[in-house]
Amino acid sequence: MTRTGTGDDRALTRAAAREPAEREPRHRPWLGALLVAGMAAALGAAIAGLPREHAPLPFIARYALQVALPQWKLTEPVNEIVYGTRGFDTFGETFLLLAAVISVVIITRPREPRQGYFGESAAGAREQARDDPAVGTSAAEREARSAERREAGDQAPGDRGPALTPDATPLGTPAPETAEAMTVAVRNPVRVVLPILAVAGLYLVAWGFSPGGGFPGGAVALGVVLLIYASYGRRKISTVIRPGLIEPLELAGAGLIIMTEFLGLVLKGSVSANWLPLAQELTPLSGGVAQLFSVSELIEVGTGLIITVFALLGMSHDWARPDDGGPGGGEPGP
Secondary structure, three states, X not given: OHHHHHHHHHHHHHHHHHOOOOOOOOOXXXXXXXXXHHHXXXXXXXXXXXXXXXXXXXXXXXXXXXXXXXXXXXXXXXXXXXXHHOHHHHHHHHHHXXXXXXXXXXXXXXXXXXXXXXXHHHHHHHHHXXXXXXXXXXXXXHHHHHHHHHHHOOOOOOOOOOOOOHHHOOOOOOOOOOOOOOOHHHXXXXXXXXXHHHHHHHHHHHOOOOOOOHHHHHHHHHHHHHHHHHHHOHHHOOOOOOHHHHHHHXXXXXXXXXXXXXXXXXHHOOOOOOOOOOOOOOOOOOOOHHHHHHHHHHHHHHHHHHHHHHHHHOOOOOOOOOOOOOOOOOOOOO
């Protein structure tokens, strides 16, 4: 039997040696190199053609400067174009974002009324287990439900509650890690960075004579909320980041934008025309409706991005049922 086994091993070894070695296919590396070289040449030519500091300004740049300061009291022509002269374009872009947010909310909304962006499925499982004692009678099922309750932060009788931070978990504790927050090495730097980011976002919106505005300010607001969520867990934001508060705020921002733009049509005869008194340049109130439009953008864009991200993070269902034709859904098979 020893000889037979040895012969079989040798035959398997020879068969494996005859098999061709697997290699990753090379997809025309010369074409990739040519494309990269072409892009590098185009970028180099564009950079070389940029006007230097002493070059005369083009006509459109001179026109923007002539309009921004005398007519809007803004020393930042970019903000004047975005929220003043071409404010109607920004109006359209903002409501494209609102349409995208509504689409995401429709796709991710569960069947029952939402009280938050997280926890609907866990609440349904707890209700089912409470109303039907026959559900989950096996030991494996009970252990799985216990783990789900620990991860959701709902401690059942006899369960060991989840640690709020990994620092409170004893060394050597077996996986999985159930703490929502990160370690103290992450939380403390985030605590220092958060006020700086929040002030920077408000600065982008409040000072119309510096590049910025409501769009980047709203993105900064989302970044602040995501840092809190990632480092401290969802409990820290659950009282604020909820549909009943964030969605009306977004609609209020959209309504303020509509009012700001169309009051120009009513009072001055042109959409996005300035109808507010112009303050002294280099002050937060300079720019008239441009500054009001920028603040409205902060509300609408910031809340819209928050709704989109947390609706996707809290999504816990598929549109197709598991029995509708297998993994891909669709019509059931014969």
